[in-house]
Amino acid sequence: MADEPTRSTFDRREEVLAAAAECFMRRGYDATTMDHVAETLGATKGRVYHHFTSKPELFFAVWRRAMELVFDAILPHATTDEPGGERLAAMARAHALCMMEKRPFQRTLARGVDLYRFGETSAENRAILQVLMDQRREYELLFRRVTQAGVDDGSLAVPDARVATRTLLGALNWVTIWYEPRPGETRADRERLAEQVVQTVLDGFRHLP
Amino acid sequence: MADEPTRSTFDRREEVLAAAAECFMRRGYDATTMDHVAETLGATKGRVYHHFTSKPELFFAVWRRAMELVFDAILPHATTDEPGGERLAAMARAHALCMMEKRPFQRTLARGVDLYRFGETSAENRAILQVLMDQRREYELLFRRVTQAGVDDGSLAVPDARVATRTLLGALNWVTIWYEPRPGETRADRERLAEQVVQTVLDGFRHLP
DNA sequence: GCGAGGACATACTCGCCAGTATGTGGGGGA
DNA sequence: TCCCCCACATACTGGCGAGTATGTCCTCGC
Numbered sequence: 001m002a003d004e005p006t007r008s009t010f011d012r013r014e015e016v017l018a019a020a021a022e023c024f025m026r027r028g029y030d031a032t033t034m035d036h037v038a039e040t041l042g043a044t045k046g047r048v049y050h051h052f053t054s055k056p057e058l059f060f061a062v063w064r065r066a067m068e069l070v071f072d073a074i075l076p077h078a079t080t081d082e083p084g085g086e087r088l089a090a091m092a093r094a095h096a097l098c099m100m101e102k103r104p105f106q107r108t109l110a111r112g113v114d115l116y117r118f119g120e121t122s123a124e125n126r127a128i129l130q131v132l133m134d135q136r137r138e139y140e141l142l143f144r145r146v147t148q149a150g151v152d153d154g155s156l157a158v159p160d161a162r163v164a165t166r167t168l169l170g171a172l173n174w175v176t177i178w179y180e181p182r183p184g185e186t187r188a189d190r191e192r193l194a195e196q197v198v199q200t201v202l203d204g205f206r207h208l209p
Numbered sequence: 210m211a212d213e214p215t216r217s218t219f220d221r222r223e224e225v226l227a228a229a230a231e232c233f234m235r236r237g238y239d240a241t242t243m244d245h246v247a248e249t250l251g252a253t254k255g256r257v258y259h260h261f262t263s264k265p266e267l268f269f270a271v272w273r274r275a276m277e278l279v280f281d282a283i284l285p286h287a288t289t290d291e292p293g294g295e296r297l298a299a300m301a302r303a304h305a306l307c308m309m310e311k312r313p314f315q316r317t318l319a320r321g322v323d324l325y326r327f328g329e330t331s332a333e334n335r336a337i338l339q340v341l342m343d344q345r346r347e348y349e350l351l352f353r354r355v356t357q358a359g360v361d362d363g364s365l366a367v368p369d370a371r372v373a374t375r376t377l378l379g380a381l382n383w384v385t386i387w388y389e390p391r392p393g394e395t396r397a398d399r400e401r402l403a404e405q406v407v408q409t410v411l412d413g414f415r416h417l418p
Numbered sequence: 419g420c421g422a423g424g425a426c427a428t429a430c431t432c433g434c435c436a437g438t439a440t441g442t443g444g445g446g447g448a
Numbered sequence: 449t450c451c452c453c454c455a456c457a458t459a460c461t462g463g464c465g466a467g468t469a470t471g472t473c474c475t476c477g478c
Contacts, residue, residue: 009454027325028237028238029239029240030238030239030240033434033436043457044456044457044458045436045457046455046456046458049437049456050454055436055437085415111320112386114237114240116235117240147414150414154417156414156415157416157417158409159408159409160405160409163406164409166384166387167380167383167409168380168414169383170380170381171376171380171410172379173379173383174376174378174379174380174383175375193372196368196369197376200368200369200372200373200377201380201410201413201414202413202415203413203414203415203416204413204414204416205359205365205367205373205410205411205412205413206294206366206413206416207366207412207413207415207416208363218424221425242464242466243467244465244466252427253427253428254427254428254466255426255428256425256426258426258468259425262467263466264466
């Protein structure tokens with residue numbers, strides 16, 4: 001009675017999605033079996049296949065969700081009327097925080113290399129792949145434009161905006177690799193960590209106060 | 210006659226290793242089949258299994274080689290008598306360059322997540338895994354110590370040396386993801402690119418000249 | 419020119435995993 | 449109260465890929 005009296009169909013599907021993200025994070029796409037996902041749920045394959053028709057579809061759903069999560073996290077900070085440097089810092093903080101708090105999804109997203117193999121399979125998968133790649137590209141472009149805006153308004157200075165953007169995103173995405181949540185950790189702890197990462201990249205190592 | 214008159218056994222083994230690195234870079238560990246490696250070589254599985262007894266052994270060999278390559282690249286710059294800031298910059302440049310020039314090996318190394326699954330297999334694999342993980346850790350420690358030296362001698366300033374090191378290595382390792390060699394590209398081109406990446410991280414985005 | 423072994427190729431086996439076909443409990447609408 | 453269908457569980461199949469067993473060529477020492 002106390003536990004989940006009325007969980008909607010939507011929630012049940014979300015549980016499967018979260019379990020899949022967890023598995024994909026830990027083992028990657030190929031090493032993850034549908035039975036692993038089911039086991040993580042405390043269920044059987046039947047449940048997984050009831051909500052998702054195939055393994056690629058499940059993976060794409062995780063990827064898509066991961067994309068939505070970062071986009072939603074940074075978009076509010078991308079279009080303020082602050083100078084480029086401030087906007088970029090806010091976006092970077094939000095991105096880093098998202099890496100930590102949605103780690104299963106975001107690590108799966110970061111290891112996009114897996115996607116290569118879908119290009120060899122069906123035309124349908126290739127089409128989905130194209131859309132996802134375009135979104136990824138759009139996301140990077142968002143950062144590049146804000147960086148360029150910062151250079152233009154004088155709040156930033158980098159050798160090359162394109163290289164700088166990739167460098168920044170690399171540093172931020174890498175968080176999914178080394179970050180591990182600690183027991184008793186609060187949101188403030190994570191925000192502090194995100195701030196440290198962002199400061200390190202944006203202020204640099206040679207910035208002597 | 211013109212081609213390869215006397216290739217040693219060593220070279221033949223190296224070819225297999227390079228082909229494996231190429232495959233692991235493109236598809237990751239699990240999606241790579243021994244037949245893929247053979248096909249890349251223009252040979253059959255027989256040749257691969259003649260030089261390496263199993264798929265894990267082949268993977269570990271690639272990983273080990275990748276480790277040797279970066280270590281050899283940065284070690285000469287780690288122990289000079291220059292200030293920490295200079296040393297760290299030189300190490301970072303060498304690391305970035307290595308990411309580009311040994312990309313198949315280095316991307317395989319960077320996606321160390323794959324290793325998780327070996328922990329579940331044989332005790333032998335677990336032991337090898339431990340050694341490799343220790344080396345990886347040692348490598349990171351090398352960067353951290355030089356960073357700390359820079360902070361101590363006043364040539365560097367970061368919020369936290371541990372976080373800074375991971376941030377730096379993230380930005381550098383990410384090169385293996387987005388870098389793609391261009392036809393007609395020279396070593397000087399790559400050095401310039403490496404320098405841009407290193408400058409971006411070490412000088413930061415807000416470093417206004 | 420010949421025996422042997424190194425460096426592969428060929429032809430299998432066997433287990434695992436994606437996907438499917440079918441069974442089942444239970445809750446809600448009539 | 450009965451039925452029906454939703455949300456799974458159970459029980460299969462089929463193919464793919466790691467590993468193996470054996471055959472073959474070619475070279476090198478004698």
